[in-house]
Amino acid sequence: xxxxxxxxxxxxxxxxxxxxxxxxxxxxxxxxxxxxxxxxxxxxxxxxxxxxxxxxxxxxxxxxxxxxxxxxxxxxxxxxxxxxxxxxxxxxxxxxxxxxxxxxxxxxxxxxxxxxxx
Amino acid sequence: xxxxxxxxxxxxxxxxxxxxxxxxxxxxxxxxxxxxxxxxxxxxxxxxxxxxxxxxxxxxxxxxxxxxxxxxxxxxxxxxxxxxxxxxxxxxxxxxxxxxxxxxxxxxx
Numbered sequence: 001x002x003x004x005x006x007x008x009x010x011x012x013x014x015x016x017x018x019x020x021x022x023x024x025x026x027x028x029x030x031x032x033x034x035x036x037x038x039x040x041x042x043x044x045x046x047x048x049x050x051x052x053x054x055x056x057x058x059x060x061x062x063x064x065x066x067x068x069x070x071x072x073x074x075x076x077x078x079x080x081x082x083x084x085x086x087x088x089x090x091x092x093x094x095x096x097x098x099x100x101x102x103x104x105x106x107x108x109x110x111x112x113x114x115x116x117x118x
Numbered sequence: 119x120x121x122x123x124x125x126x127x128x129x130x131x132x133x134x135x136x137x138x139x140x141x142x143x144x145x146x147x148x149x150x151x152x153x154x155x156x157x158x159x160x161x162x163x164x165x166x167x168x169x170x171x172x173x174x175x176x177x178x179x180x181x182x183x184x185x186x187x188x189x190x191x192x193x194x195x196x197x198x199x200x201x202x203x204x205x206x207x208x209x210x211x212x213x214x215x216x217x218x219x220x221x222x223x224x225x226x227x
Contacts, residue, residue, distance in 0.1 A: 042122060042205070042217030043161070058214070090160060104149065104168075107215065109160035 003027065004110035006091050012116045013081050021076045021113050023091030031094045032074040033107060034058075034066060036087040043090065049074055081117045089113045120144045122218035124206050129224045130196055138191045138204050138221045146211025152180050152191045153205040155220065161205055165191070193223075201225045 004025045013019050025032065030051045035043040045058030049068040063085060065077045074093075078085055092107040121143045130136040142150070149168040153161035167173055167182035167189060179192040191204055203220040210216055 040219055042219045043207075043215075044217070045214060048214075104166045105209075105213075106151070106163050106166065108163065111160050 004091055004093055004108060006089075006110040006113050008113060009111070010114040010116075012118065013078075015082055015117055016080050019078045019081055019115070021078075021089055021091075021115070023074045023076070023110055024072050025074075025091075025093045025110075026072065027093060027095065027108070028071060029093035029095045029108075030071070031096065031105070032068065033092040033094075034064070034074070034076045035090045035092065036060065036085075037090060037112075038087050046076065046089075081115075083117045085115065086117045087115060089115060120208075120210060120216045122206055122208060122216055124204075124218040124221045126219070127222045127224065129226060130193075132196055132198060132225055132227050134196050135192065135194050136196060136223065138193070138206075138223065140189045140191070140206035140218060142187050142189070142206070142208045142216070142218075144208045144210045144216055147184060148209040148211070148213055150180075150182055150189050151207045151209070151215065152178075152189075153207065155203045155205055157202070164204075196225050198225050198227070 007022045033048045034046040044060045047066040049055045052071045090112045091110040094105045094107045123141045152164040155161040165180040172181045177194045182189045203222045205220045206218040207215045
C-alpha cells in the first residue's frame with residue numbers, strides 16, 4: 001500500500017541513549033518533514049527536507065538531526081535522548097516543495113512513533 | 119509571534135451540525151488547511167483554502183476570510199465516526215505550516 005511508514009511504532013528509551021526514528025515513503029514525494037506532537041500543543045516542526053540532499057531546521061530542532069540521502073528515506077536521530085523529548089513523532093511528505101508548484105502541497109502523515117524517554 | 123487559536127473541545131449531537139472556528143495571526147499567509155485526527159492515529163487531510171469563501175466537500179465545508187484572519191470548518195449530518203480532533207494549520211510566508219493545538223469534537227448519540 002502506497003504511503004508513509006514509520007518505525008518503530010513505540011519505544012521506551014533510557015536518557016542519554018542514541019535513537020534513530022525511521023521514515024520511508026513510496027510516493028516519490030520531494031518534500032519530507034518531522035513533527036512532534038505534545039498534549040495541548042500544536043504539531044511542531046523539527047526538521048524538513050525540500051528535496052533529496054537538502055535539509056532545514058524547523059521550530060524545535062535542538063537535540064535532533066536528520067539526513068536525506070535519497071527521495072524515500074528521512075531518518076530522525078536523537079543523539080542523546082532527554083526526558084523532554086518524550087512525545088509522539090510524525091513524519092510527513094508532500095509531493096512538491098511548497099511554493100514552487102502552485103498546488104496545495106498537501107502534507108500526508110505517517111502513523112507516528114510514540115517515544116518515551118526515562 | 120505566530121498564533122493559531124481553536125477551541126479546545128466541543129460537543130455535538132449525532133445528526134446535527136457543528137462549526138469549529140480557527141483564528142490566526144501569522145507572518146504571511148499561503149493557505150489554510152484542516153486536518154482530522156482520530157485518537158492514536160495520524161492527521162489526515164480534510165480541506166484547503168487559499169482564497170476567501172466557502173469550499174464544500176460532501177458533509178464537510180471550510181470557510182476562509184483572510185482580512186479577518188478567520189476560518190471555520192462546518193460538519194453536517196454528524197456521525198459517531200466524526201468524533202476526533204480537528205487541526206487548523208496556516209502556511210506562513212516561509213511556506214511552513216503553523217499548527218493550532220486542535221479541537222476535540224465529542225459526538226453524543
